[in-house]
Amino acid sequence: MSPREGRAAALGAALIVAALAWVALRAEVETESAVPAVRGSSFPWYFSDGRAGVAEPAPAASAASASPADDVPHFEVCGFGRRALPPDEPASAAGALPPDDWPELEAAAAVAAQRMAAQLQGESDERSRAIGLWLADVYERLLGKGTPSPAGGAPRAALVGLALRTRDAEVYARAWAACHPGSGPTNADDDGHGCERLSIDQWARLDPGNAVPWLWSLQRASAQHSQPELSEALYRLGQSTRFDDGFGRAPAQILALEPAELPSGLQALVAVSASGIESLNLPAFGALSQVCERAALADANRRALCEAVAERLVDASGSKLALAVGIGVGKRLGWPAARVQALERQYREAAQVLQARAPRDFASCEGVPALRSYFRNVAAHGELGAARAAMALPTQ
Numbered sequence: 001m002s003p004r005e006g007r008a009a010a011l012g013a014a015l016i017v018a019a020l021a022w023v024a025l026r027a028e029v030e031t032e033s034a035v036p037a038v039r040g041s042s043f044p045w046y047f048s049d050g051r052a053g054v055a056e057p058a059p060a061a062s063a064a065s066a067s068p069a070d071d072v073p074h075f076e077v078c079g080f081g082r083r084a085l086p087p088d089e090p091a092s093a094a095g096a097l098p099p100d101d102w103p104e105l106e107a108a109a110a111v112a113a114q115r116m117a118a119q120l121q122g123e124s125d126e127r128s129r130a131i132g133l134w135l136a137d138v139y140e141r142l143l144g145k146g147t148p149s150p151a152g153g154a155p156r157a158a159l160v161g162l163a164l165r166t167r168d169a170e171v172y173a174r175a176w177a178a179c180h181p182g183s184g185p186t187n188a189d190d191d192g193h194g195c196e197r198l199s200i201d202q203w204a205r206l207d208p209g210n211a212v213p214w215l216w217s218l219q220r221a222s223a224q225h226s227q228p229e230l231s232e233a234l235y236r237l238g239q240s241t242r243f244d245d246g247f248g249r250a251p252a253q254i255l256a257l258e259p260a261e262l263p264s265g266l267q268a269l270v271a272v273s274a275s276g277i278e279s280l281n282l283p284a285f286g287a288l289s290q291v292c293e294r295a296a297l298a299d300a301n302r303r304a305l306c307e308a309v310a311e312r313l314v315d316a317s318g319s320k321l322a323l324a325v326g327i328g329v330g331k332r333l334g335w336p337a338a339r340v341q342a343l344e345r346q347y348r349e350a351a352q353v354l355q356a357r358a359p360r361d362f363a364s365c366e367g368v369p370a371l372r373s374y375f376r377n378v379a380a381h382g383e384l385g386a387a388r389a390a391m392a393l394p395t396q
Contacts, residue, residue, distance in 0.1 A: 078365035079263025080108060105269075112266040113139055113273070116254055117155075126166055130174040131253050133159035137178050138277055160194040169207030173246055176203060176216075177281035204236070211240035211312060215283040222287035230291060231305070237288075238308025243317035245282050248378035250274040255372040265363040268371050272362060275375070285325045292329050307333055314343055318382020320354070323347055350387035354378075357390055 076082035083102055113135060120132025136155035156178050163175035179195035200220070204213040214236040221229035251271035259267065290296075292306035306329055313326025327343050357377075359370035377386040 076361065076364040077105060077263065077265030077269065078363060078368055080105065080265050082364075108263075109266050109269045109273075110139075112259075112262055113270045115259055115262060116257055116267070116270060119257055119259055120253065126162060126168050126171045127174075127249075128253060130159060130162060130171040131250050133162065134174050134178050134250065135254075135274065141181070154193060156195075157193040160198065164194075164197060167206065169203065169210070170246060170249070172198070172203050172206050173212070177278075180216075181281060207244075209241035211237050211243045211316075212245050212283060214240065215285070215288065218291070219284055219287040222290060234291065234302075234305040234309060238305055238312060240312050241316055243313060243319055243322045244382070245319055245322075247278050247282065247319065247383070248275065248375050250278055252372075252375040252379035255368075255375055264365070264368045268363045268368045271371065271375065282321075285321070288325065289328070292332065294332050297332060303333070310335075318384050320347065320350060320383045323350075323384060349391065350384050353387040353390045354383060357386075 074082045117132045117136040117139065120128045120135065123129055123132070133155045137159060140155060159175045159178050163172045166172060176198055179193070179198060200213050200217045204210070207213065214233045217229060218233035218237065221227075221233055251274045254271040254274055255267060257267070288309065291302070292309070297303045297306060310326045310329040310333060313322045314330065317323050317326065323343070324347060327340060327347065330343070331340055357370075357374050359367040359374065361367040362371040374386075377389065380386075381389060
């Protein structure tokens, strides 16, 4: 294994651990997932042992030639092929998970990710270019083989430069995410990409009313034991009018592309992978849970601040996770049981609707359009908004 492949394997393993940690954290407050159920091999172009960074994709005909009979449980990637699931795989898993031993799929998805990152970088609008640079940066960081920006140089540096010139909060947030992988509170930049030039204050100025920048500020203040910043962040969180973490916008943009001669199933795999990376880039709620723990609520000022934050999370959030955290803080504050039960019922209903709307066979020819619709609605309305809209539709 070459040094580059070794780095890719190490980074891939580290991200798998990070992803599992995020899933475990989410499982503590959520009863069901809002995205299609996937495992490591469903994220082939970055949860990889390095093969995807060096291998060439096998011809589609080769994959299709190994397709199983229609009555055999299988995983299908539209336009690429399908493979039978292992004999010991539960029948209920058919269509949900790609085989672990399908290296040509990993390689093809890696090439697809590069092509779509380059296409997005060539678009005229800043948001598309930002997502393309973000996608290229993820690929470069994990596999050591990214798509250079049109202006040349590292994608992350180009994304930071775009953010420093923009008046678009989504572009700024995308650059912040690239500089803070894994929900870390401090800048990850240590090689001249310019991440230190980004600031939470500027992000908040571009996106007034959004709680997310201040959740990052709270996380940083907690890590640095800065009481003034912590109090300011809590106050700003309580004064926010919405919680918009941008989840789903990268996969929605990827699925909106029409790349020539690219199997739509590979496009779906890259989109679901992007949703996993977006999840890792979300700010953590651990600091909020800590500063609003029961012992801290004995202080009247802290209690008032936490009360305001909890109200914002349950009333103004588009995120299932934020709603769940708000319910948890509300319980500590002693909210009436009837209100807590009503909010928990709202959460369960939204989770069930989203679970039903997320296509199980998301990479199949039938599943890709459903996946596209799913992420388009989540990107436009947030998870809770998409669930409410779906519940308002007449039953088919």
